[in-house]
Amino acid sequence: MTETHYQGKLHHLQKELMSEYYAALTASANGSGVPAAYLLIGGNPVELLRAFDILPVFPEVNALQLAVRKQSLPFIQSAEFMGYSSDNCAYVKADIGMYFGGRQTPFATIPEPSLLLCNYVGCNVYLDWFGHLAEFTGQSAFQLDIPFIRTASGEPSKEDIAYVLRQLHHLIGRCEEITGRKLDEDKLREAVRLSSLTGDLWAKIKHLTKRTPAPYDAYFDSVTMMAPLYCLRGTPQGLEFFETAYAELLAKAEAGVGPLEKERFRYVIEGPPPWPHLRAFRDMFSRWDAVAVASTYSTVGGLWEFGFTHDPDHPLESIARHLLEWNLTNRNFLQRYEQIERYLEEWNANALIIHSVKSCRLFSAGQGDMREYFTKRGVPTLLVESDLEDPRYFSEAQMRNRIDAFFESIAHRPTREGVTA
């Protein structure tokens, strides 16, 4: 079996930078005086917080870190003891359980929020989650309401943009109240400029997997890079990370080196990963020399690879565009089909894996229809089910059998280009 290793410079740098980030969270929790804002990943407007030196805290990132470290279950169970259903999103349950467990995690002490910023970008669970945090912490939440994409053009209306911009001005007012100082417009432009450069690099990194072999796995390695993309975006450290990552991955691409010794299958993968079983899941693909060349989950926070870039000359407008249009979560389900179609074509993939997670119905509801759509178009498609946070919903043997049977079945069938894989 082919094993994968993470030994590059970028991984060391990521570890170092994320440790610093978590140390800042712990310092804030211990009274460093730096205010913290909880916000959500979907199209996040982190640049605005940077302009006020407010520390961004992403409960989704904390929850997935707990899952990766196999620490999520006790927190999930304590939330279920409070009345949360086994059918509710386990990210929420892990976070609520952790909150009532004293906000202690193996990686940081999570600070109390000075601001609960509910950027409602497509995911309806966000509203419940932050509503509960507001109820439990006694804090009022700022609901940043982002109208969902529902026009035939797939773009927000001018009314939508105006509505979001006006709310961003109110959000600035709230940040001014919290920090006691006025918005420094130069500082906001600088954060947006750093985001712009970071986003451009991330887009270039995403496009590298169009090459054969792909220089990295666009699912398992991309989702790892999402932590600095959100927690560090809009800072010099975030930019430094993506400069390093791009240089290293470009060098691999130029050298014709991929994450596996051999690249036999190129697939696109839809859906969040099973964080509690990430390693086992990865190896199920590696053993078939299968590499993900694109993934939808890595675009929940932003769709830079399709042309979005922050604009320092129009910082608020570009933040509004990012929230409304340039992320997966606020786009409708059929736009996701188009996104996958583009990946299949432009990234030259020969299969689609749909990882359907019970927790996140934004992702999963209707994926049977998606399977039907792509199967009818001749794309070998496999749908497997587990969860992104709850370790109890992962049946390793069954999952491996299905993945083995899938690759076995496509090993001898013609690909879209008529070439046997």
Added chain:
Amino acid sequence: MSTQTLSPGIEALVERCDRLIEEPGFAPAVAWKNAAPNRAAIGCFPVYTPVEVFYASGVLPVGLAGGGNRMEIAHADSRFQSFICSIIKSTLEQGMTALLDDLDGVVFHSICDPARNLASVYSRNFPNTPVEYIHFPQNFEAEEAPRYLRDEYERVALFAAELSGRSMTTEDLRAAIRIYNRVRDTIRRLYALRRDSPHLLRTRELYPLVRVGHLLPPEEHAELLADALHAAATREGRERDRIRVVLTGSFCEQPPLDLIAAIEDAGCYLVDDDFLIGRRWFTGDVPENTGDPLLALAEAYLDASLPSPVKHDMRVSPARLLVERARSHRADAVIVLCAKFCEPSLFAYPTYRKALQEAGIPHLFLEFEEKMWMFDRIKGEIETFVESLLFD
């Protein structure tokens, strides 16, 4: 007694409603469409639809309430997974089995993620059926929210006009608000009657009287409700030894009629509920004669609507409101009756539970599915709960 004999009794009215509800298809809507040119009908997924905007445009808003317990889901469960609630699948199944063919379009709303994705899946599977999606604002504190929602309704009105071939005028919209105000006001009166005299109007009777509004033109529904109000208010009855219960959690997918009856038969007077809450939605009348009735509707949504887990009004605590509701209805207990896999109602429960426990109000949590048809177990649970209160 003489006036009672002239108007239909409540039993006859309920029987008529039951019959209409159980009939497949949308015969009343088809008859309404055929009665005049430039008319259409649209299927409205729960929870709340701005029905006035459609009706003023010549489009009869027909409520979609899932497939009940008589539909076999044979196709749609390959499109939506086992952990998705039933109404999502039964609505798609209705489309796939031509049961929605009498409708000229479908409208969905920003209530939950599966409903959101269903809007897309529906439009892909039925490319010739116009599908609309309404994004209701979730920032209730934003001063610009009413204007945003007003503009959203204006967009919806353009969609409705395409269905019927007729654009609404301001006066059309005012007239639609007037008739739906009448409907909602009568429903509120019926709810008040049941709260004050639950022995005169059972929920198993009130429910179909409201539910039939999913199918009928509002004028006809208003008349039927007025008859029912009169019949219930003049009815004779005797109070029984039952506990008074506020029921919450069933605002989207609907329980079978027999389940509602089973809850009552287990020893409960249901003195308030959130079944079909979209048909009541507002706390009072929407202003009828304003210069901008679209804005009046939008403002009513934001500032004068009933609490619901699909609305996230951060100015109020839904759990505290539930406690207040239980108290104002002199309820002995609360039953939280959630549709299986319904995220909004399941998410509401932990906060309800905490608030109810702190307030010392007993409660029972139950789950149902629209397709269930055996009620012995759930009835037994409720009976045990009722007994524990009656003999406490």
